[in-house]
Amino acid sequence: MLDDRKLAVLRAIVTDYVFSREPVGSRAIVERHNLDVSSATVRNDMAALEEEGYITHPHTSAGRIPTDKGYRLFVDRLGMMKPLSIGEKKAIAAFLSGVVDIDDIVSRTVRLLAQVTSQVAIMQYPTMTSAVVRRIDIVPLHDTRVLLILVNSSGKVSQRTIDLGVADENTVGLVRERLNEALAGMGPRRAAEMLQDFTSCLMPEVRGLASTVVAALLDILAAERSTKVVVAGINNLTQFSDEFKTSLAPILDALEEQVVLLKLLGEATSDVTVRIGQENHHVNLASASVVASSYGVDTTGAGLGVVGPTRMDYPATMASVRAVARYVSRILAER
Amino acid sequence: MLDDRKLAVLRAIVTDYVFSREPVGSRAIVERHNLDVSSATVRNDMAALEEEGYITHPHTSAGRIPTDKGYRLFVDRLGMMKPLSIGEKKAIAAFLSGVVDIDDIVSRTVRLLAQVTSQVAIMQYPTMTSAVVRRIDIVPLHDTRVLLILVNSSGKVSQRTIDLGVADENTVGLVRERLNEALAGMGPRRAAEMLQDFTSCLMPEVRGLASTVVAALLDILAAERSTKVVVAGINNLTQFSDEFKTSLAPILDALEEQVVLLKLLGEATSDVTVRIGQENHHVNLASASVVASSYGVDTTGAGLGVVGPTRMDYPATMASVRAVARYVSRILAER
DNA sequence: ACTAGCACTCCCCCCGCCCGAGTGCTAGTC
DNA sequence: GACTAGCACTCGGGCGGGGGGAGTGCTAGT
Numbered sequence: 001m002l003d004d005r006k007l008a009v010l011r012a013i014v015t016d017y018v019f020s021r022e023p024v025g026s027r028a029i030v031e032r033h034n035l036d037v038s039s040a041t042v043r044n045d046m047a048a049l050e051e052e053g054y055i056t057h058p059h060t061s062a063g064r065i066p067t068d069k070g071y072r073l074f075v076d077r078l079g080m081m082k083p084l085s086i087g088e089k090k091a092i093a094a095f096l097s098g099v100v101d102i103d104d105i106v107s108r109t110v111r112l113l114a115q116v117t118s119q120v121a122i123m124q125y126p127t128m129t130s131a132v133v134r135r136i137d138i139v140p141l142h143d144t145r146v147l148l149i150l151v152n153s154s155g156k157v158s159q160r161t162i163d164l165g166v167a168d169e170n171t172v173g174l175v176r177e178r179l180n181e182a183l184a185g186m187g188p189r190r191a192a193e194m195l196q197d198f199t200s201c202l203m204p205e206v207r208g209l210a211s212t213v214v215a216a217l218l219d220i221l222a223a224e225r226s227t228k229v230v231v232a233g234i235n236n237l238t239q240f241s242d243e244f245k246t247s248l249a250p251i252l253d254a255l256e257e258q259v260v261l262l263k264l265l266g267e268a269t270s271d272v273t274v275r276i277g278q279e280n281h282h283v284n285l286a287s288a289s290v291v292a293s294s295y296g297v298d299t300t301g302a303g304l305g306v307v308g309p310t311r312m313d314y315p316a317t318m319a320s321v322r323a324v325a326r327y328v329s330r331i332l333a334e335r
Numbered sequence: 336m337l338d339d340r341k342l343a344v345l346r347a348i349v350t351d352y353v354f355s356r357e358p359v360g361s362r363a364i365v366e367r368h369n370l371d372v373s374s375a376t377v378r379n380d381m382a383a384l385e386e387e388g389y390i391t392h393p394h395t396s397a398g399r400i401p402t403d404k405g406y407r408l409f410v411d412r413l414g415m416m417k418p419l420s421i422g423e424k425k426a427i428a429a430f431l432s433g434v435v436d437i438d439d440i441v442s443r444t445v446r447l448l449a450q451v452t453s454q455v456a457i458m459q460y461p462t463m464t465s466a467v468v469r470r471i472d473i474v475p476l477h478d479t480r481v482l483l484i485l486v487n488s489s490g491k492v493s494q495r496t497i498d499l500g501v502a503d504e505n506t507v508g509l510v511r512e513r514l515n516e517a518l519a520g521m522g523p524r525r526a527a528e529m530l531q532d533f534t535s536c537l538m539p540e541v542r543g544l545a546s547t548v549v550a551a552l553l554d555i556l557a558a559e560r561s562t563k564v565v566v567a568g569i570n571n572l573t574q575f576s577d578e579f580k581t582s583l584a585p586i587l588d589a590l591e592e593q594v595v596l597l598k599l600l601g602e603a604t605s606d607v608t609v610r611i612g613q614e615n616h617h618v619n620l621a622s623a624s625v626v627a628s629s630y631g632v633d634t635t636g637a638g639l640g641v642v643g644p645t646r647m648d649y650p651a652t653m654a655s656v657r658a659v660a661r662y663v664s665r666i667l668a669e670r
Numbered sequence: 671a672c673t674a675g676c677a678c679t680c681c682c683c684c685c686g687c688c689c690g691a692g693t694g695c696t697a698g699t700c
Numbered sequence: 701g702a703c704t705a706g707c708a709c710t711c712g713g714g715c716g717g718g719g720g721g722a723g724t725g726c727t728a729g730t
Contacts, residue, residue: 025723038673043724061680061723100495100554101482135474139486147436147490151474155482159492160435219435234569235587248583252570360692373704378693396692396711 002052008035009045010054011078014066018313021243023063068277071289071310075274081319088116088320092327099331102126102156106230109304109328114233116320117306120255124265124302125227126154126295126332133183133191138176138213146172148216152188154332158220167209175210178202179217192221227302229261243287243309250284255307260285265303268292272318272325277310291317295325297333304328337387343370344380345389346413349401353648356578358398403612406624406645410609416654423451423655427662434666437461437491441565444639444663449568451655452641455590459600459637460562461489461630461667468518468526473511473548481507483551487523489667493559497551502544510545513537514552527556562637564596578622578644585619590642595620600638603627607653607660612645626652630660632668639663 012033016024026039026046035042046064049055054070066074084092095112099105106123113121131154139147144165150158164172182198183191195218199210234255237248244251254260260282267273275290289312292305304325306317347368351359361374361381370377381399384390389405401409419427430447434440441458448456466489474482479500485493499507517533518526530553534545569590572583579586589595595617602608610625624647627640639660641652 023723027723039723040673040675040725041671044672047725057724059680061678061721063723103494134476134482135472137470137472137484137486139470141469141488141490145490147469147486147492149472149484149486149492151472151482151484153476155476155480155494155496157482157484157492157494159438159490161490233591235584235591238582238584238587241582247573247576249570249573252573256568256570358692362692374692375694375704375706376702379703382694392693394711396690396709398692 002049005035005037006045006049007078008033009042010049010066010070011074013046013049013055013064014070014074014078017065018311021311023058023065025063028063068279068310071276071314072279075276075314075318079315079318081322082315084319084323089323091116092323096327096331102154105328105331107232109324110230110232113304113306113320113324114236116324117308117317118233118239119236119306119308119312119317120231120233121304121306122229122231122255122261122265123304124229124262126156126302127224127227131156132185132187136176136179136183136217138172140172148213148220150217150220156224158224160216160220162212162216164209164212171206171209175202175206175213178210179213188221188224192218195221227262229258229265231255231261240309243311251288251307254282254284254288264290264307265292265305268294268303268305270294272322274314274318289314291321293321293325295328295332297329337384340370340372341380341384342413343368344377345384345401345405346409348381348384348390348399349405349409349413352400353646356646358393358400360398363398403614403645406611406649407614410611410649410653414650414653416657417650419654419658424658426451427658431662431666437489440663440666442567444659445565445567448639448641448655448659449571451659452643452652453568453574454571454641454643454647454652455566455568456639456641457564457566457590457596457600458639459564459597461491461637462559462562466491467520467522471511471514471518471552473507475507483548483555485552485555491559493555495551495555497547499544499547506541506544510537510541510548513545514548523556523559527553530556562597564593564600566590566596575644578646586623586642589617589619589623599625599642600627600640603629603638603640605629607657609649609653624649626656628656628660630664630667632664 009029012029013024016028016032026042029035029042030037030039046055050057050064053067054073055064055066057064092112096108099108102125106125110121110123113123131152133150134153135151137149139149141147141161144163144167145161146164148160148162182194186194195214198214199207202210234252237251241248264275264280270293272291272293275292277286277289280286280288280290287310288307289310290305290307291314292303294303296302304321306321308317344364347364348359351363351367361377364370364377365372365374381390385392385399388402389408390399391402392399427447431443434443437460441460445456445458448458466487468485469488470486472484474484476482476496479498479502480496481499483495483497517529521529530549533549534542537545569587572586576583599610599615605628607626607628612621612624615621615623615625622645623642624645625640625642626649627638629638631637639656641656643652
């Protein structure tokens with residue numbers, strides 16, 4: 001059905017269209033790619049490709065443009081990743097050197113990714129699935145208010161202010177000691193279990209206070225799972241303003257929604273995945289593609305990726321996403 | 336020079352133009368506002384207003400639109416703030432109830448502000464000018480890496496990973512103790528001074544380690560001053576796409592730059608301030624206005640505000656910004 | 671199976687047109 | 701002197717109609 005030449009034609013259409021933003025005609029193809037056949041032959045192949053749904057016409061006498069299905073085939077079978085240039089590699093390494101903490105890693109990475117791909121980058125905070133509790137601290141702020149702090153082994157710090165009512169130094173200190181003894185080195189799930197009957201092992205007089213703290217801790221542990229997503233490079237969207245039909249509004253709306261972003265990154269695997277147009281199952285993103293990858297030490301970690309028009313340079317973008325994901329993983333592993 | 340009627344005409348032009356997005360002509364004014372004069376008279380007044388630079392023509396035979404100077408006069412003398420509706424007040428109160436920590440306050444507030452104004456909201460993290468150091472902690476992560484944590488009385492937690500080389504528990508514990516003793520209760524400036532000769536008061540054998548920690552702490556204290564700015568509601572920009580000449584690109588570019596945002600909020604005072612068009616001193620923001628206010632307990636605190644087209648409903652926006660700033664201040668004061 | 675040639679289709683750009691909103695001015699009125 | 705009525709003038713924007721051109725689909729020929 002789809003012989004080699006037809007595939008070559010499809011590849012030519014995709015690459016040329018991505019490059020020029022304009023429907024590509026049969027003559028342009030034989031000229032720019034050396035296919036050694038006439039334009040009429042290419043036209044026949046095009047008719048076949050259109051029949052199969054890989055390309056379309058904007059109107060009768062225009063060139064062809066790929067459909068979502070066409071891009072999909074291209075990504076799956078025709079587009080090998082473009083290796084990054086040395087300059088790009090250097091830029092990545094330089095950009096990510098000298099990070100100081102998790103916040104820093106995330107904010108720098110997402111900006112970097114936006115820059116190298118010239119598109120919108122999104123990145124999820126690392127989850128602590130594999131991280132373990134390192135320290136729990138309780139710091140008095142004002143009057144009866146204290147700040148509860150949880151540090152995990154990946155260097156992430158979570159915090160919550162709580163009101164303990166009247167409480168003396170010593171009692172608070174005691175609870176803190178016990179919590180650290182009980183939870184240190186534990187993963188989030190086991191820590192949460194442990195907390196269930198933590199209070200009952202304490203002296204009655206500190207139980208009230210302890211239960212408040214425990215509740216807050218459980219809250220933190222639960223919140224860890226639903227991680228924040230940060231976005232960068234929205235300004236890059238403007239160059240595609242004609243790309244997304246009916247302007248940028250729907251895309252921007254989608255990007256404002258944490259839930260949507262989480263879903264986009266949710267299915268990222270350790271290898272680069274591409275979701276094209278309709279495959280995003282979101283009306284606002286019907287003319288957008290998402291190139292995503294997970295990163296981190298274990299594959300259940302968090303995700304990062306790029307959002308752009310379906311008419312996107314997939315090979316280059318995929319290569320960039322993969323490279324950045326790997327660099328970040330390495331940096332996370334080193335700490 | 337500018338009698339009452341001329342001012343009334345200017346007010347009419349501003350309000351009508353903000354409402355309709357279209358140049359407003361002399362006839363429309365006498366019809367929609369009961370001025371009890373003929374359109375010819377209004378035309379004369381318009382000519383005078385134009386002479387003074389408060390309004391212009393897009394072209395010869397079009398209605399008038401306000402200039403930056405015209406908006407300025409309107410804001411200064413003609414636009415009283417619109418009181419918020421009860422619904423809006425309720426929404427604000429509801430939205431901001433039940434916050435758990437600083438991150439939460441900031442992210443909720445900025446989203447709220449974007450929503451009530453239907454524009455882009457920006458907000459600076461509270462600075463700790465008036466806050467004092469509450470706790471310093473050092474938590475081991477992997478191998479030689481540790482996480483340095485600084486908690487201040489406003490509940491803000493700053494962190495940094497550092498590499499201490501080989502170091503035993505006890506030495507680290509000692510340094511931590513000393514640091515807490517030395518710095519607890521101090522403002523950031525005094526703390527920084529104190530750190531200058533902190534190392535020399537220690538036993539020689541811990542000095543190497545201590546100096547690493549001190550350097551990192553100074554770094555954190557310095558970083559506190561340049562606070563992060565968060566943005567929300569960028570999607571609201573799309574409704575103004577025709578507003579900003581040459582599309583949204585420059586605005587989006589400006590919004591991506593932390594430095595620019597900081598500058599916009601930098602001069603915010605405790606009362607609402609408005610910067611109109613050129614007054615922003617930034618090419619990309621020449622057709623944008625910024626309505627900002629500071630918030631927090633002391634007036635040197637941080638800022639929040641709204642970015643929109645110069646053609647903006649100033650009275651309503653100013654009222655919203657002020658209301659939100661006050662609510663946030665109150666919440667911050669309560670903790 | 672491929673190609674050359676040709677008729678056909680539409681989009682897009684350009685041009686000229688007219689319409690109408692709005693102005694500026696001048697002469698007239700209270 | 702301040703306001704108004706009236707009128708000529710200006711200019712943007714919408715409308716319609718060609719012409720050019722890129723590209724297709726088809727058919728007949730190699």
